[in-house]
Amino acid sequence: MSSRNQNKPPITPSNKKEGLLDEIPLDKRRKIGPGKMVGQTGGGTRSNRQAFADVSMRSDPNNNNNNNNGSSDCGGDGIIQFTKEDVESLLNEKMKGKNKFDYKGKCEQMTEYIKRLRLCMKWFQELEERYVVEQEKLRNLLESADRKCIDLEVQMKNKIDELETLIGELRRNSVSLEERLAKVESEKMVAVDSYNSEKEAKEVVEKMHASLADEFERAQQDLQSANHRIESLNATYRNSQEYNTSLQQYNSRLQMDCETYKRNLERLEQEKSVILEDRATLRGRYNLLQDEISSFRDSRDEALKQRDLLNSELGSLRMEVEQAKDVRDRQQLQVQNLKAELDKYKEFTGKSSTELGNLTVKSNALEETCSSQREEIRILQHQLAAATEKLKMADLTTLETRTEYESQNRLVEDLQNRLADAEFQIVEAEKLRKKLHNTILELKGNIRVFCRVRPMLPDDGASAEASVICYPTSMESLGRGIDLLQNGNLGIDKSGLTAVQLHWQKHQFTFDKVFTHESSQQNVFVEISQLVQSALDGYKVCIFAYGQTGSGKTFTMMGRPETPEQKGLIPRSLEQIFQCSQSLVSQGWKYKMQASMLEIYNETIRDLLSTNRAGSVDNSTAGRQYTIKHDVNGNTHVSDLTVVDVCSLKEVSSLLHQAAQSRSVGKTQMNEQSSRSHFVFTLRIYGVNESTEQQVHGILNLIDLAGSERLSKSGSTGDRLKETQAINKSLSSLSDVIFSLAKKEDHVPFRNSKLTYLLQPCLGGDSKTLMFVNISPDPSSMGESLCSLRFAARVNACEIGVPRRQTSLRPSDSRLSYG
Numbered sequence: 001m002s003s004r005n006q007n008k009p010p011i012t013p014s015n016k017k018e019g020l021l022d023e024i025p026l027d028k029r030r031k032i033g034p035g036k037m038v039g040q041t042g043g044g045t046r047s048n049r050q051a052f053a054d055v056s057m058r059s060d061p062n063n064n065n066n067n068n069n070g071s072s073d074c075g076g077d078g079i080i081q082f083t084k085e086d087v088e089s090l091l092n093e094k095m096k097g098k099n100k101f102d103y104k105g106k107c108e109q110m111t112e113y114i115k116r117l118r119l120c121m122k123w124f125q126e127l128e129e130r131y132v133v134e135q136e137k138l139r140n141l142l143e144s145a146d147r148k149c150i151d152l153e154v155q156m157k158n159k160i161d162e163l164e165t166l167i168g169e170l171r172r173n174s175v176s177l178e179e180r181l182a183k184v185e186s187e188k189m190v191a192v193d194s195y196n197s198e199k200e201a202k203e204v205v206e207k208m209h210a211s212l213a214d215e216f217e218r219a220q221q222d223l224q225s226a227n228h229r230i231e232s233l234n235a236t237y238r239n240s241q242e243y244n245t246s247l248q249q250y251n252s253r254l255q256m257d258c259e260t261y262k263r264n265l266e267r268l269e270q271e272k273s274v275i276l277e278d279r280a281t282l283r284g285r286y287n288l289l290q291d292e293i294s295s296f297r298d299s300r301d302e303a304l305k306q307r308d309l310l311n312s313e314l315g316s317l318r319m320e321v322e323q324a325k326d327v328r329d330r331q332q333l334q335v336q337n338l339k340a341e342l343d344k345y346k347e348f349t350g351k352s353s354t355e356l357g358n359l360t361v362k363s364n365a366l367e368e369t370c371s372s373q374r375e376e377i378r379i380l381q382h383q384l385a386a387a388t389e390k391l392k393m394a395d396l397t398t399l400e401t402r403t404e405y406e407s408q409n410r411l412v413e414d415l416q417n418r419l420a421d422a423e424f425q426i427v428e429a430e431k432l433r434k435k436l437h438n439t440i441l442e443l444k445g446n447i448r449v450f451c452r453v454r455p456m457l458p459d460d461g462a463s464a465e466a467s468v469i470c471y472p473t474s475m476e477s478l479g480r481g482i483d484l485l486q487n488g489n490l491g492i493d494k495s496g497l498t499a500v501q502l503h504w505q506k507h508q509f510t511f512d513k514v515f516t517h518e519s520s521q522q523n524v525f526v527e528i529s530q531l532v533q534s535a536l537d538g539y540k541v542c543i544f545a546y547g548q549t550g551s552g553k554t555f556t557m558m559g560r561p562e563t564p565e566q567k568g569l570i571p572r573s574l575e576q577i578f579q580c581s582q583s584l585v586s587q588g589w590k591y592k593m594q595a596s597m598l599e600i601y602n603e604t605i606r607d608l609l610s611t612n613r614a615g616s617v618d619n620s621t622a623g624r625q626y627t628i629k630h631d632v633n634g635n636t637h638v639s640d641l642t643v644v645d646v647c648s649l650k651e652v653s654s655l656l657h658q659a660a661q662s663r664s665v666g667k668t669q670m671n672e673q674s675s676r677s678h679f680v681f682t683l684r685i686y687g688v689n690e691s692t693e694q695q696v697h698g699i700l701n702l703i704d705l706a707g708s709e710r711l712s713k714s715g716s717t718g719d720r721l722k723e724t725q726a727i728n729k730s731l732s733s734l735s736d737v738i739f740s741l742a743k744k745e746d747h748v749p750f751r752n753s754k755l756t757y758l759l760q761p762c763l764g765g766d767s768k769t770l771m772f773v774n775i776s777p778d779p780s781s782m783g784e785s786l787c788s789l790r791f792a793a794r795v796n797a798c799e800i801g802v803p804r805r806q807t808s809l810r811p812s813d814s815r816l817s818y819g
C-alpha cells in the first residue's frame with residue numbers, strides 16, 4: 001500500500017484536499033487564489049481537469065475575465081492540484097504575444113507562467129514533504145507491527161513448549177496408568193484367590209465359633225460366679241479403702257503434728273543455741289566479774305591493810321603526838337621552871353646573862369621542834385582522812401560489785417533454769433518425735449514390701465520391658481501396682497493361615513511401693529531412710545532384698561559404692577546413721593556401734609570378718625560351728641562371731657570391703673555360687689544420754705538374700721539341687737516366720753533355717769521389716785519374676801487387716817539355741 005502511494009501522485013479526495021488546504025498558510029492560499037478551488041468543483045478527476053483548464057485559461061489573456069471570475073469563485077480557501085498532464089502542458093506551454101515585439105505581453109505571460117511554475121513546484125515540494133511524513137509514519141507502523149510480530153512469535157514458542165511438556169506428562173501418566181492397571185489386575189487375581197481361601201477358612205472358623213460359643217456359655221457362667229466374688233471382694237475393698245483413708249487422714253494428722261513438733265523442736269533448738277550462746281557470754285561476763293570481784297577484793301584487802309597500817313601509823317603518830325605533847329608540856333614546864341628559876345636567879349642570885357641566853361636558845365629550839373611536830377601531826381591527820389575516804393570508796397565499790405555479782409548470779413541461775421527447761425523440752429520433743437516417727441512407721445506397716453524392677457541389660461532378651469511389665473495408673477494402685485503380662489494361648493489370625501498369640505495373661509500385684517526401672521538409688525533410699533532413723537531410735541530393723549539371680553539385689557543393697565549416685569542402701573544407711581549420731585551429740589547422746597557380717601551358705605554360717613581365715617574358706621573357720629542364741633531381752637548372739645566396734649563410716653566401709661573380699665574369695669571356691677548365699681550385715685547401735693539418763697539399743701540388719709532360682713534351672717548335679725532346696729526352704733521359712741509373727745501365732749516355725757532363727761527376734765514386736773522384691777524385666781525370666789512376686793505378695797499379705805502386733809519373745813524362747 002505504501003509503495004503504491006509513493007509511486008503514484010495522490011488523487012486527492014475531497015477531504016484530503018481540505019486537509020491539505022488546512023495545512024497551507026493563509027497568505028499562500030491568497031497567492032494561489034487565482035487557481036481553481038477544488039472544494040468548489042465537487043472533487044474527482046473532473047475537478048482536476050477543471051483546475052488545469054483554469055491554469056491554462058489563466059495563461060490565455062482572453063480568458064482573463066473568466067479567470068477573474070474563477071478567482072473570485074475560489075476565494076482564499078481553494079487548493080491547486082496538478083496532474084501529470086497539467087504539468088506537461090504547463091511545461092510545453094508557449095508564450096504568445098500580440099506580435100513579435102510585444103515584449104510586455106510576453107513578459108506578463110512569462111511572469112504569470114513562472115508564478116504557475118512556482119506554484120506547481122511548491123505543490124510538488126509540499127507533496128513530497130507529506131510523502132516523507134507519511135513514509136515515516138508508515139515506517140513506525142511497520143516497526144511496531146514487526147515488534148508485535150516478534151512478541152507474538154515468542155508467545156507462540158512458549159505455548160508450544162508448554163504444550164510439549166504437557167504432552168510428555170500425559171504420555172508418562174498414561175504409561176503409569178497402564179502399569180497400575182496391570183498391577184490392579186494382578187492384585188485382583190490375588191484377591192480372588194485369597195477370597196476363595198478365606199471362604200474356606202471362614203467355614204473352618206465357623207465350626208470353631210460353634211465350639212467356642214459353647215465354651216463362651218460355660219465361661220459366662222464362670223463369669224457370673226466370678227462377678228459375685230468380685231462384688232464381695234469389692235465390698236471388702238471398699239471397707240479397706242475407707243479404713244485406709246481414715247488411716248491416711250490419721251497419718252496426715254500425725255504427720256502434721258510431727259511437723260509442728262519438728263518445727264517446735266527446731267525453734268527450741270534455736271532458742272537453746274541462743275540460750276547457750278547467752279550462757280557462754282554470761283559465763284564470760286561472770287568470769288570477768290569474778291575476776292573483777294577478786295581484784296576488788298584484793299584491792300579492798302589491800303586498802304584494809306593500808307587502813308590498818310595507817311591506823312597503826314596513826315596510833316603511833318598519836319602516841320608520838322602525845323609523847324611530843326608530853327615532851328612539850330614537860331619542856332613548857334621546864335621553860336616555866338626555868339623561867340621561874342631565871343626569875344629566881346634574876347631575883348635571888350642574879351645568874352649570868354649568858355646562861356640565860358643559852359636557856360632562851362634551848363627554849364626556842366624546843367618550841368621549833370614542837371611546831372614541826374605539830375605540822376607532822378597535821379599531815380598525818382590529812383593522810384588519815386584520805387585513807388579513810390579511800391576505804392569508804394573501796395567499801396562502796398565492793399558493795400556495788402557484790403550487788404552486781406549477785407544480780408549476775410541470779411541471771412545465770414535464771415538462764416540455767418531456762419536452759420534446763422529447753423533441754424527438757426528438747427528431750428520431750430525428741431521422745432515425741434520418736435513416738436510419732438514410730439507411729440507413722442507402724443501406720444505404714446511394720447512389715448512392708450517394696451518391689452524394684454531393674455532396667456534391661458545388654459545381656460537380656462531382645463524384647464522391651466514394656467512388653468512384659470506394666471504399671472497400672474489407676475488412683476489406688478499408682479506407684480504401688482505392677483502387672484506382669486504372660487503370653488498365653490496361641491490362635492489363628494484373620495487369614496486363618498498364621499498362628500498368633502491370642503491371650504496375654506495378666507498377673508496383678510500391689511505392694512507398699514513399686515520402683516520402676518527408672519528409679520535411682522536415691523529414690524529408693526528416700527523411702528527407707530525413716531527405717532534407718534528407727535534403728536537409731538532404738539528399734540530393730542530388718543531390710544531384705546529378695547529375688548531371682550541377677551535381678552538387682554546386690555545392686556539395691558550394696559550398689560556401686562565407688563560411684564556416689566550408685567551407692568546402695570547399705571552405704572547410704574551407714575552414712576545417715578553416722579551423720580545423725582554426730583548431730584545428736586549436742587543433745588547429750590553418745591553412741592557406740594558394733595558391726596558384724598556373716599554369710600549363710602547351705603545352712604552353714606561363715607564369719608566374713610574373721611581374721612583367722614587366710615583369705616579363703618579355710619579349715620580354721622570351715623570346721624567351726626557357730627551357735628545362735630537368743631537372750632531374755634530378745635537379743636541374738638552368734639558364738640565366736642567377730643564383732644567390730646566402729647566409729648566412722650570409713651571403718652565400716654573397709655569392713656564391708658573386707659567382707660566382699662571374703663565373699664568373692666568364696667565365690668571362686670564355691671563354684672561361682674556366692675549369689676546362692678545369704679549375706680547378713682548387722683549393726684548394733686547402743687545410745688546413752690547421760691543428761692536425760694536415756695538408753696537405746698537399736699539393731700539394723702541389712703540382708704542380701706540368696707538369689708532364688710527354679711528347680712528346673714538348678715542344674716543336674718546333686719549338690720546344686722541340694723543347695724537350691726536349702727535356699728527355697730530357708731526363704732519359705734522366712735516368710736512363714738514373718739507371717740506367724742504378724743498373726744501373733746504361738747508357734748513360730750523356723751523349720752531348721754539358720755537365717756530365720758538368726759533374725760527371729762528382729763521380726764516380731766515393734767521391729768520394722770522391709771522386704772525388697774527385685775525382679776528382672778527380661779521376658780525370658782518371667783516365670784522366676786512371677787514366683788518372686790507371689791512370694792513377696794505372701795509376705796505383703798501379713799500386714800493387711802492385721803492390727804498392730806505386740807509380739808515379743810517368750811521367756812521360754814531364751815533357752816532356745818540353734819547351732
Ligand SMILES: Nc1ncnc2c1ncn2[C@@H]1O[C@H](COP(=O)(O)OP(=O)(O)OP(=O)(O)O)[C@@H](O)[C@H]1O
Nearest residue numbers: 454455548549550551552553554555556675706707
Ligand atoms: N537398678 C539397676 N540399675 C542398673 N543396673 C542394675 C540395676 N539393678 C541391677 N543392675 C545390674 O544388673 C546386674 C545384676 O545385678 P545384681 O548382681 O545386683 O543381681 P543379684 O540379684 O544380686 O544377683 P545374684 O543373686 O546373682 O547375686 C549387675 O550388673 C547390676 O549392676
